Amino acid sequence: MAQDRPRTAAKGSARGTYAVGDARRQKILDTAVEHFALWGFHASSLARIAAACGITQGGLLHHFRSKEDLLLSVLAQSEQHDVERLFAEPPESVAAHFATVVALAEDNERRPGLVRMFHTLVGEAANPGHPAHAYFRQRYARVLDHTVELLQAGVARGELRPGTDCEAAGREILAVMDGLQIQWVLAPASVDMPARLRGFLDRLLRDLSPA
Amino acid sequence: MAQDRPRTAAKGSARGTYAVGDARRQKILDTAVEHFALWGFHASSLARIAAACGITQGGLLHHFRSKEDLLLSVLAQSEQHDVERLFAEPPESVAAHFATVVALAEDNERRPGLVRMFHTLVGEAANPGHPAHAYFRQRYARVLDHTVELLQAGVARGELRPGTDCEAAGREILAVMDGLQIQWVLAPASVDMPARLRGFLDRLLRDLSPA
Known part of the structure; x- marks a missing residue:
């Protein structure tokens, strides 16, 4: 009887194959995060990442064209969380944006x-x-531009002093996040x-607030 | 006649051999900086570093016992400059220390x-x-401790407000340097x-100065 029924409901269906493929793809991405963290891009190997996932290198290449492709996919996925946090709704105030930045640091503590x-x-x-050079340049430019826009909106609303150097403040915020x-x-x-x-951020906000 | 006299004055003398050895050692260190910058520790190879210096791997191992030894030697030498800048004379004031920190950033622009x-x-x-994990933990602790001491001296001299959180300020300074x-x-x-x-740093000093 066990032989007659499918082993899982989804097995063999288009949706089931799909879900298995998704899970395998995610496992490769999660494993790649560990390998890139430990070894960097150059010393990481597709063969070792595949082996750690229990698949062949050919199986891995079915999901990602190359080590560069896997790298950029891992980075895009890792950024998704930040984007959802930081770029979602325009914040009501500079203080609200700063609270989001702190919340992101709290998230990061949970994903070392x-x-x-x-x-x-x-x-x-x-x-x-480096294959991620352009990616990182663009990522920093995106986050900086977004931060500068939010600070400029704060100036326009009168929360920050007129004449605030929003680029300087934006670069400082990014620098403190990275450095910490x-x-x-x-x-x-x-x-x-x-x-x-x-x-x-509390001190920065006080410094930039109208006298 | 040319055959009879030594080809250089120092050739064959103890001092001459020494100077040649020093120059070769420095060339290996400089080449290792480039390789570690591009490839990181794991993907750098002693054979390729030796080849770039025009020597054999055996010749390189005459100067450095292992890739770990070369890594730690490169890091120790790279820190020397910062140590001379930052740890030399105790600065007269917190403002003088901050000026030194800015001067160090100017130095760093010249050694990308x-x-x-x-x-x-x-x-x-x-x-x-990682073979440099302990080194970097200790290096950060050293620089932070030194910075905190200088800020505490500033509090004691009345340049900074009593009750200043010197560790918080020290960590911020290190973070902004790294992040920028x-x-x-x-x-x-x-x-x-x-x-x-x-x-x-100007803003930090204003914020921490007595009202």
């Missing part, structure tokens, strides 16, 4: 693997020949990343 | 290869199994690193 991968790859990618992450990934127990970031 | 290497390696080294460097190595033409750092 992604934070580690980010810093391994962004360091390598300073080299213009480096301190935290090196020695997680030694620094309360969201609290330090909140302290910085 | 070292800055790139730093960020490639510090990213990888978040992994506790990441923005700069990705897109050097887009950010004036020393000017941005000066802007941040």
Whole structure:
């Protein structure tokens, strides 16, 4: 009797194959995060990533065309979370945006693997020949532009002083986020990343508020 | 006649051999900076570094015991410059220390290869199994402790408000330095690193000064 019925309801159906493919694709992405975090792009190997997923390299190449393709797919997925947090609804105020930035730091504390991968790859990618160089340049430009726009909207609403150097403030915010992450990934127990970031942003907001 | 006299004055003398050895050792260190910056530790190879220096791997191993030894030697030398800048004379004031920090950022603009290497390696080294993990943890702790001491001295001299959270301020300063460097190595033409750092430090000093 067990032989006669399909082993799972979805088995063999188009939707079932699809779901299996999705799960395998996600497993490859999750495994790639670990490998890129530990070894960087150059020393990571598709063969080892495939082996860690229990599939052949040919099986992996069915989902991702090349190591470059896998790298850029991992980065795109890792950014999705930040985008949903930061770019979703326009915040009501600069203070609300800053609270979102702190919430993102809290999220990052719960995903150290992604934070580690980010810093391994962004360091390598300073080299213009790196396959993620253009990606990271564009990602930083996107986040900076978005931050500058939100600060400019704050100036327009009278929350921030007229003449605020929004680019300088935006670059500082990004820098403090990155720099605190480096301190935290090196020695997680030694620094309360969201609290330090909140302290910085509270002071920045006071400094930039109209007298 | 040319055959009879030594080809250089130092040739064959103990000092001459020494100088040749020093120059070769320095060439290996400089080449290793480039390789570690581009490839990271794991994907760099002693054979390729030796080849780029025009020597054999055996010749390289005469100067450095292993790839780990070469890595730690490169990092120790790269830190020397910062140490001389930052740890030399105790600064007269917090403002003088901040000026030194900005001067260091100006130095770093003139040595992009070292800055790139730093960020490639510090990213990888978040992994506790990395051969430079302990080194970077200790380096950050040293620089933070030193910064906190200088800020505390500023509080004691009345330059900074009593009750200043010197660790928070120290971590912010390190974070802004690192974060601006990441923005700069990705897109050097887009950010004036020393000017941005000066802007941040000027504001921090105003915020921490007694009312």
